[in-house]
Structure formats: C-alpha cells, structure tokens
Amino acid sequence: MTQLTYGAISMASVTIALFFLRFWRNTGDRFFLYFALSFFIEGVHRIYSAALNEAGEDSPLHYLIRLLAYGLILWAILEKNLPQRERRD
Numbered sequence: 001m002t003q004l005t006y007g008a009i010s011m012a013s014v015t016i017a018l019f020f021l022r023f024w025r026n027t028g029d030r031f032f033l034y035f036a037l038s039f040f041i042e043g044v045h046r047i048y049s050a051a052l053n054e055a056g057e058d059s060p061l062h063y064l065i066r067l068l069a070y071g072l073i074l075w076a077i078l079e080k081n082l083p084q085r086e087r088r089d
Helices: 002-027 032-053 060-081
Strands: none
Touching: 002 032, 032 060
C-alpha cells in the first residue's frame, strides 16, 4: 500500500511540475519556474523513496531534500513580493 501511495504522490507532483513549466513558458515569470522545480524535486524524491523501499523517512537526507523543495517555494514567494530594483541603462 505504501508503494501505491508513493506512486500516486510522485505522479501528482510531476504532473503539477509540468503545469508550472507550461505557465513559466507562457509568462516567463521565474515564480512558476521555482514552483516547477520544487514539485519536480518532490516527485523524484518519492520515486527514490519507493525504489529503495524506505518506509521510515527519518534520515537527514530526506529532510534536506524536502528543505530544498520547500525553500524554493519560499524563495519564489519572497522574490515575487520584494520590491523590484530600478535598472540603470
């Protein structure tokens, strides 16, 4: 049952990443690129966990991978809301 759940979560994460990549391609906004990378990392992480049959995710590697993914989301939100600097031409 755990393998099925990992498969469903990884499929959903990669699908969401593809949607965000499409939005990034249409708009050129890095916000969508960061979200796509984050969801892609989460999907690959779930595939990696399922392939190794690791039901217990208490190793530091799992936390670091998730920290990277969530950090990308946080950075995207912060970058979007920070004031833009003026360009000097």
